[in-house]
Amino acid sequence: TKTPKAARVRLAELIKESQSPADVWIQKLSDTKRDIELHLTRLADEATSDVGSVPEIDVAYAEQGQFNELRLRRLTKLWEEQKSDKTQPIVNRDAPRATDLAPQPIARPRVVVLGSGWGAHAVAKVIDTKKFDAIFISPRSYFIFTPMLASSSVGTVEYRSICEPMRSSNPFIDFYEAASTGIDVERKVVKCVSVGTSSEFEVPYDFLVLGIGMKSNTFNTPGVEEHCFFLKEVEDAKRLRAGIVDAFEQASLPGLSEDELRRRLTFVVVGGGPTGVEFSGELFDFLQQDLKRYYPRLVPFVSTKMLQSGEGILEQFDGALQSLALRSLRREGTEVVLGARVVEVTADSIKYKTKDGSVVSVGCGVRVWACGNQPRPLARDLIAQLQRPEDAPRGRIATDAWLRVLGVPDGSVFAIGDCAEVETGALPQTGQVAAQEGAYVARVLNDEALWPPADSPPGPAPGGA
Amino acid sequence: TKTPKAARVRLAELIKESQSPADVWIQKLSDTKRDIELHLTRLADEATSDVGSVPEIDVAYAEQGQFNELRLRRLTKLWEEQKSDKTQPIVNRDAPRATDLAPQPIARPRVVVLGSGWGAHAVAKVIDTKKFDAIFISPRSYFIFTPMLASSSVGTVEYRSICEPMRSSNPFIDFYEAASTGIDVERKVVKCVSVGTSSEFEVPYDFLVLGIGMKSNTFNTPGVEEHCFFLKEVEDAKRLRAGIVDAFEQASLPGLSEDELRRRLTFVVVGGGPTGVEFSGELFDFLQQDLKRYYPRLVPFVSTKMLQSGEGILEQFDGALQSLALRSLRREGTEVVLGARVVEVTADSIKYKTKDGSVVSVGCGVRVWACGNQPRPLARDLIAQLQRPEDAPRGRIATDAWLRVLGVPDGSVFAIGDCAEVETGALPQTGQVAAQEGAYVARVLNDEALWPPADSPPGPAPGGA
Numbered sequence: 001t002k003t004p005k006a007a008r009v010r011l012a013e014l015i016k017e018s019q020s021p022a023d024v025w026i027q028k029l030s031d032t033k034r035d036i037e038l039h040l041t042r043l044a045d046e047a048t049s050d051v052g053s054v055p056e057i058d059v060a061y062a063e064q065g066q067f068n069e070l071r072l073r074r075l076t077k078l079w080e081e082q083k084s085d086k087t088q089p090i091v092n093r094d095a096p097r098a099t100d101l102a103p104q105p106i107a108r109p110r111v112v113v114l115g116s117g118w119g120a121h122a123v124a125k126v127i128d129t130k131k132f133d134a135i136f137i138s139p140r141s142y143f144i145f146t147p148m149l150a151s152s153s154v155g156t157v158e159y160r161s162i163c164e165p166m167r168s169s170n171p172f173i174d175f176y177e178a179a180s181t182g183i184d185v186e187r188k189v190v191k192c193v194s195v196g197t198s199s200e201f202e203v204p205y206d207f208l209v210l211g212i213g214m215k216s217n218t219f220n221t222p223g224v225e226e227h228c229f230f231l232k233e234v235e236d237a238k239r240l241r242a243g244i245v246d247a248f249e250q251a252s253l254p255g256l257s258e259d260e261l262r263r264r265l266t267f268v269v270v271g272g273g274p275t276g277v278e279f280s281g282e283l284f285d286f287l288q289q290d291l292k293r294y295y296p297r298l299v300p301f302v303s304t305k306m307l308q309s310g311e312g313i314l315e316q317f318d319g320a321l322q323s324l325a326l327r328s329l330r331r332e333g334t335e336v337v338l339g340a341r342v343v344e345v346t347a348d349s350i351k352y353k354t355k356d357g358s359v360v361s362v363g364c365g366v367r368v369w370a371c372g373n374q375p376r377p378l379a380r381d382l383i384a385q386l387q388r389p390e391d392a393p394r395g396r397i398a399t400d401a402w403l404r405v406l407g408v409p410d411g412s413v414f415a416i417g418d419c420a421e422v423e424t425g426a427l428p429q430t431g432q433v434a435a436q437e438g439a440y441v442a443r444v445l446n447d448e449a450l451w452p453p454a455d456s457p458p459g460p461a462p463g464g465a
Numbered sequence: 466t467k468t469p470k471a472a473r474v475r476l477a478e479l480i481k482e483s484q485s486p487a488d489v490w491i492q493k494l495s496d497t498k499r500d501i502e503l504h505l506t507r508l509a510d511e512a513t514s515d516v517g518s519v520p521e522i523d524v525a526y527a528e529q530g531q532f533n534e535l536r537l538r539r540l541t542k543l544w545e546e547q548k549s550d551k552t553q554p555i556v557n558r559d560a561p562r563a564t565d566l567a568p569q570p571i572a573r574p575r576v577v578v579l580g581s582g583w584g585a586h587a588v589a590k591v592i593d594t595k596k597f598d599a600i601f602i603s604p605r606s607y608f609i610f611t612p613m614l615a616s617s618s619v620g621t622v623e624y625r626s627i628c629e630p631m632r633s634s635n636p637f638i639d640f641y642e643a644a645s646t647g648i649d650v651e652r653k654v655v656k657c658v659s660v661g662t663s664s665e666f667e668v669p670y671d672f673l674v675l676g677i678g679m680k681s682n683t684f685n686t687p688g689v690e691e692h693c694f695f696l697k698e699v700e701d702a703k704r705l706r707a708g709i710v711d712a713f714e715q716a717s718l719p720g721l722s723e724d725e726l727r728r729r730l731t732f733v734v735v736g737g738g739p740t741g742v743e744f745s746g747e748l749f750d751f752l753q754q755d756l757k758r759y760y761p762r763l764v765p766f767v768s769t770k771m772l773q774s775g776e777g778i779l780e781q782f783d784g785a786l787q788s789l790a791l792r793s794l795r796r797e798g799t800e801v802v803l804g805a806r807v808v809e810v811t812a813d814s815i816k817y818k819t820k821d822g823s824v825v826s827v828g829c830g831v832r833v834w835a836c837g838n839q840p841r842p843l844a845r846d847l848i849a850q851l852q853r854p855e856d857a858p859r860g861r862i863a864t865d866a867w868l869r870v871l872g873v874p875d876g877s878v879f880a881i882g883d884c885a886e887v888e889t890g891a892l893p894q895t896g897q898v899a900a901q902e903g904a905y906v907a908r909v910l911n912d913e914a915l916w917p918p919a920d921s922p923p924g925p926a927p928g929g930a
Binding site for chain 2: 141155158160165167168171174175176177178194195196197199201203245246249250252253254255293294295
């Protein structure tokens with residue numbers, strides 16, 4: 001993930017210039033819109049840069065084949081009819097019936113995509129729905145612009161501004177709000193359970209794309225699930241924002257000792273990766289700007305800490321960047337403790353082991369857990385079913401260079417983004433890589449000329465069962 | 466509550482004109498800002514129109530007396546210091562200590578205000594914090610611009626755009642996020658319990674203003690609490706928005722019969738008062754605009770119903786308005802059932818009794834309960850403690866013409882808004898009345914010349930114990 005540094009600097013200036021919160025919000029929304037448009041433009045560029053035969057995205061929508069044109073014409077007609085008289089009944093008995101609008105049985109192969117993150121979103125943008133019946137399945141019906149999730153947790157940007165419904169990403173796909181509980185690669189079906197109703201159903205596929213990401217890793221540390229905030233979903237960011245405000249509201253109540261105030265207003269971030277560093281920066285901005293305006297009396301009692309198990313922060317990045325980030329955090333007043341391994345979290349403290357083996361307990365009011373990710377059960381199951389442990393040493397689904405899952409002989413299953421690892425060399429687990437992989441798989445599916453040579457099936461895994 | 470009709474028409478035009486959701490959002494935000502500014506301007510006008518001696522609101526802030534000027538100067542200095550070097554530590558050990566910033570013990574009388582609705586918000590805007598130590602106590606730390614709550618439940622406006630933190634309404638008040646559990650008018654203390662920590666504490670007062678509103682009334686109908694959505698708080702609107710989206714997502718899953726689709730997409734509003742009618746209008750706009758874009762195939766299965774126990778809707782308004790609203794709802798396709806008394810609500814149906822005594826069961830997916838309000842326990846307790854049942858026949862705290870609570874001999878307790886009723890003639894239970902009452906009480910407190918004559922104490926209640 002990439003922090004839009006320039007946008008943050010610009011926001012900071014705006015906040016200084018303007019006295020009206022509404023003006024600032026409006027400007028922020030414009031900035032967010034620009035960011036998102038920029039991203040979509042880049043995605044469109046990527047989709048067309050390598051392969052001349054893939055049409056530009058908007059054109060692709062407009063040039064959907066006969067089937068979708070027919071459907072689109074009917075929808076447009078219905079829409080125009082309704083629009084012409086704003087006050088006519090919603091239920092128009094003369095309108096085309098659902099069965100008219102539903103996909104007619106046309107022999108198109110079906111692509112099922114699991115997920116709604118960077119990878120799946122890119123597939124939705126590029127897949128040719130004229131050629132494929134495309135069904136997306138995810139417990140979350142919208143894509144999140146993750147670089148701004150940390151900003152949304154302190155209220156700099158509104159949640160809805162960083163979400164895009166998958167149905168809106170591409171109106172010609174179908175979407176099921178459901179979790180996938182299993183994949184049968186023999187029968188070529190995905191087993192699903194509805195998020196809302198818990199009803200179970202199966203979805204057959206011709207091609208399957210796995211973009212299911214990973215889940216937060218607590219390393220089985222006691223108390224983390226109960227007492228820490230996370231930063232993975234919009235719901236996490238909402239809970240965290242409420243938690244920060246609660247800490248200040250509770251510290252505003254009468255009768256608290258100075259020690260108690262200090263404890264309640266100690267913010268601890270566990271993990272010195274990109275998420276932890278991003279959130280620390282946003283928290284600093286929040287404390288600089290909002291804290292002083294709304295809770296001036298509490299300023300002297302606030303402190304921020306970062307606990308990092310490794311010997312430096314942002315360890316996957318360049319050394320110069322690491323020390324720059326560390327200096328910057330410390331200059332902002334965050335106490336960064338390196339070599340600190342958290343062993344227990346309670347409702348009002350965090351215990352960690354230092355390098356010399358002693359255990360330190362820190363009283364605190366808000367705890368954010370940003371310690372990296374682990375594979376989801378679906379990925380674990382698939383690996384156990386199809387691959388050898390040594391193919392997927394980090395629990396990521398192993399793929400060949402075409403992103404086809406090893407161990408699926410007919411090459412009908414692809415895996416992209418954080419849940420997958422290319423056997424010829426692991427790529428970084430970032431949104432950029434996931435989006436590029438998603439666009440790549442969609443382009444390959446769209447154009448038979450790009451399909452892998454028939455004499456190189458992806459599996460069974462080399463040397464495997 | 467008043468629907469900003471003009472703003473809604475303007476929005477509808479904008480949505481038609483523009484293809485970009487972000488443009489629409491930005492415009493909506495501007496409109497909301499204008500609405501809120503308009504409201505604040507009106508409030509300022511009201512605050513100054515009757516009483517020449519009360520300064521204009523912004524001037525009132527600037528002209529806070531010696532105490533607040535001192536505090537403001539210190540805060541400004543601290544803020545300027547911090548701002549000059551954006552990267553200096555948050556915890557500035559050289560900065561003024563909290564004890565420097567805290568209110569010095571000055572013999573100012575204390576006004577405690579319970580609530581954060583229209584009444585309490587108006588008190589916060591007008592009360593003279595130079596004369597009074599003003600403490601506001603409410604479980605909700607922000608004011609809601611209620612006329613747009615129904616819009617926020619269908620996503621037309623963002624929640625945050627209709628909320629204002631009480632701390633921001635007037636930075637010179639103190640605020641406790643707590644519920645009040647009892648009032649001791651002898652000892653002049655309010656008993657409170659913190660929302661977050663459940664800790665209990667007492668707050669002494671010299672003057673007390675009750676602006677606690679009312680709570681939703683389920684009339685003890687079985688199943689309402691569990692299976693209905695409400696429209697009173699922002700949390701209610703959030704749940705309702707999620708509920709509407711869930712209904713459509715669940716109806717999008719494969720394998721549902723047409724009957725099941727029809728049931729899941731039946732929306733029932735119980736109650737034909739302003740809230741029910743406002744929400745029905747917003748729901749219609751939502752179904753017209755968003756449904757067709759995101760769920761075109763589901764359009765023919767959607768229906769909306771309103772169940773109203775009385776013989777007409779909007780019964781407290783003029784007859785012509787009533788029939789206009791009824792015609793408009795029916796033209797939009799809402800089936801309005803009059804004389805329908807709901808007797809039971811389940812997870813997938815509503816049972817109601819018609820005028821002729823027969824019981825009808827309606828299968829439905831989303832149920833909104835908007836059937837009016839009942840007194841909060843705190844108001845009930847206070848009435849039982851101080852007043853005769855015939856003083857407060859509708860469970861609203863009886864006051865004299867100065868809004869002083871009957872039965873409090875020293876006249877130190879006021880009640881405003883929905884929770885109160887003036888003995889000389891009940892006023893409508895609207896936000897406008899509550900705001901005018903709040904501004905009135907604050908003006909009376911600010912200026913001794915306006916205090917009630919000493920020979921007319923508010924209680925004990927006339928002829929009472």
